[in-house]
Amino acid sequence: MHFNKNHIIKLLTRVQNFAADNLILVQKQNINFEDDFDSTYYGLIIRQYCIISDIRLLFTHKTDNSLTSELILFRSLIDDYIHITYIVNQSDKEEQILNFNGDAINKNFKKLSDLATFNEEKLKGKYPYYPTKKSIDEIKEKIKNTPRQQKYILDKDNFKLRTFRSTGNLVRSLNNEIYEHRLIRAYFLWRRYSDFVHYSNFSFGLEQQIDPKTDETYTEFAEIISYSYKTLLNCLSHYSEKYNLEIKDRHNLADYYKESEH
Numbered sequence: 001m002h003f004n005k006n007h008i009i010k011l012l013t014r015v016q017n018f019a020a021d022n023l024i025l026v027q028k029q030n031i032n033f034e035d036d037f038d039s040t041y042y043g044l045i046i047r048q049y050c051i052i053s054d055i056r057l058l059f060t061h062k063t064d065n066s067l068t069s070e071l072i073l074f075r076s077l078i079d080d081y082i083h084i085t086y087i088v089n090q091s092d093k094e095e096q097i098l099n100f101n102g103d104a105i106n107k108n109f110k111k112l113s114d115l116a117t118f119n120e121e122k123l124k125g126k127y128p129y130y131p132t133k134k135s136i137d138e139i140k141e142k143i144k145n146t147p148r149q150q151k152y153i154l155d156k157d158n159f160k161l162r163t164f165r166s167t168g169n170l171v172r173s174l175n176n177e178i179y180e181h182r183l184i185r186a187y188f189l190w191r192r193y194s195d196f197v198h199y200s201n202f203s204f205g206l207e208q209q210i211d212p213k214t215d216e217t218y219t220e221f222a223e224i225i226s227y228s229y230k231t232l233l234n235c236l237s238h239y240s241e242k243y244n245l246e247i248k249d250r251h252n253l254a255d256y257y258k259e260s261e262h
Helices: 005-027 036-061 070-089 093-122 133-145 147-152 167-172 178-194 202-206 217-243 253-259
Strands: 153-155
Touching: 005 217, 036 070, 036 093, 036 202, 036 217, 070 093, 070 167, 070 178, 070 217, 093 133, 093 147, 133 147, 147 253, 167 178, 178 202, 178 217, 217 253
Parallel strands: none
Antiparallel strands: none
């Protein structure tokens, strides 16, 4: 099937409705936001709804032919799909969720530490808004002494936090399961769409070559929209198992994505 713009808007609307309908149902559950699993899946559902809604608005209201914003947002959907699909297919998925969230804290701390080093070495430690070595030590102690953060700490004395595999290393670790082949395909799109996140003449030239009316761009967009649906489904499955949530599917997306490539 060769997709066109109207097809994409229709698919976006269906997945947007799927996210909105089930977000309402999830919000009626007694969710424990102190629980990493409840909060992670909830946050991902909200994120899918927001990104899909924004892409739909772009397709519905934009008057020019550029796809810059759409390409960047679609790349985010691919990223979420790869991560959550990998996690829910692991035998230790609870540990993987902790690694995933701990890795974000670890990376943020290292980023702040780098800024503090730059501030101290180049800016005499006085640049506004930049952290200092003292403030970094205070952040470290706060993390070490916050009860909720303890599950992310592997070694308190040496301040070693949990880590999660990079997207590239994650995909390279895959074997031969069906879901793994899907992630390998998604990784190809993720790498390609990553070119559009940061500007260069190369990325600008790539975008100028896109002609969705004649090439496979809309077909790829349809595939990525299916990733968002599957991300939502994986998240909602957590609430189905834990809270007996009955997933609402007014557009019969389960049948559509069962029988269709997209």
